[in-house]
Amino acid sequence: MTTTPAQPTATVRELIRDHYSALTQSERKFAQALLDSYPAAGLASITIVAANAGVSTPTVARMVQKLGFKGYPQFHQALLKELEAKVSGPTQRRANWASEAPATHHLNRFAQAVTQNIEQTFANIDSDRFDRAARDLADTSGRLYVVGGRITRALADYAFTHFQAVRERVTHMTASSATWPHYVLDMAEGDTLLMFDIRRYETNLLRLAELATARGVRVILITDQWVSPIADLARHTFNCWVEIPSAWDSNVSTMMLLEALIAAAQEERWPATRERYERLDELFNATRLFQK
Structure with missing residues (x-):
């Protein structure tokens, strides 16, 4: 047979x-x-x-x-x-899940989908590429720029907050693409641009990647399993599985990959980063930002 x-x-x-x-x-x-x-x-x-x-x-x-x-x-x-x-937009994605989802509680279906996304994402990461990307993110000989799209700008903001503590010379590009030429103006060969782009892929992000790579900037792309067109320009591309029983895609696996990259970049710069953390804590204490 x-x-x-x-x-x-x-x-x-x-x-x-x-x-x-x-x-x-x-x-x-x-x-x-x-x-x-x-x-x-x-x-x-x-x-x-x-x-x-x-x-x-x-x-x-x-x-x-x-x-x-x-x-x-x-x-x-x-x-x-x-x-x-x-x-496909949110309505179509919701219809697909509604017809295919098993007859179990939503919480269980959601947890299963997210777990599978994480497993699939990390199973498809090349460790050598991951290590090279972490070194680029930690390399302070050039500036690190971070940018996201309509939904992923929240990930970009999270990345910026952490990388700003890990290393110096970090720039968070605003969500408004009208201001991006001002950032590109100062980009130089050896800089790194961390980009987030998931479906439906944004044409303004692709154009930004074209402008940046033309200036010798290293692009690190975090995208989904269908792969943003920016991948053709990126030095490192990471695919995250994002489908869940919802009208929206999930950023759980994307966030886990981002946190792994942040941790790896931190280790690349240790103990310089440790000293930076200590000085940052002194400033927090001086401003009394946090409760004792």
Whole structure:
């Protein structure tokens, strides 16, 4: 009895990155064409996408099988589902969960979804990339900029508060994109820009990443499992699983990853950070901000 291969759960973009070293030169040509205009370049028929990429139809067929798909139709369907997930708003996301959620109490379903998100997120983090990102975040030879979007600006504010204690030369970019050119004006090669961008991805954040990378700024992106377009520009990209039984996505796994990066950056600078904490406590005592 033969079994039907399961459709891959990772995004097509992630599968391409995971299997890139195993692709032939012509297959890589198609892969790059797809990534350059993702996912639109793969939404036509196999003959059209092959012609647009300048490769043969068999090349496309072989590559999608290497990625784990039975054939091009399954590959095409996966891209369509990704596109639907990216553009779905709160109402549609709530409808999807309502039809698929098990018949248990909301608290249990919520806890299960969040736990799975955390496990999936941390299972897909490359430890070497994590360590390199932590070193960039701790590197005071350049300035650290932090920015978020409509929802993720709360994460950016949280990150700024902690990194400002961990190290010097930290700038929290305001939520208003109209002021961003003033920050970009002072950006220089060797600076680091920590960005948060989850679906629906914001065009102003992508443009900011383009301007920053053009000036030699290292971009660290924290995004979701569908991957913000900023990933094509980022030095380090971290994917967080965010779906929960709600009209909104969850930031629990995103917050856990952020806190892990903050802790790792702190260790990179210890004992200099310890001295900084001690001086900060002296200032808190002088201002009597906290109760004894």
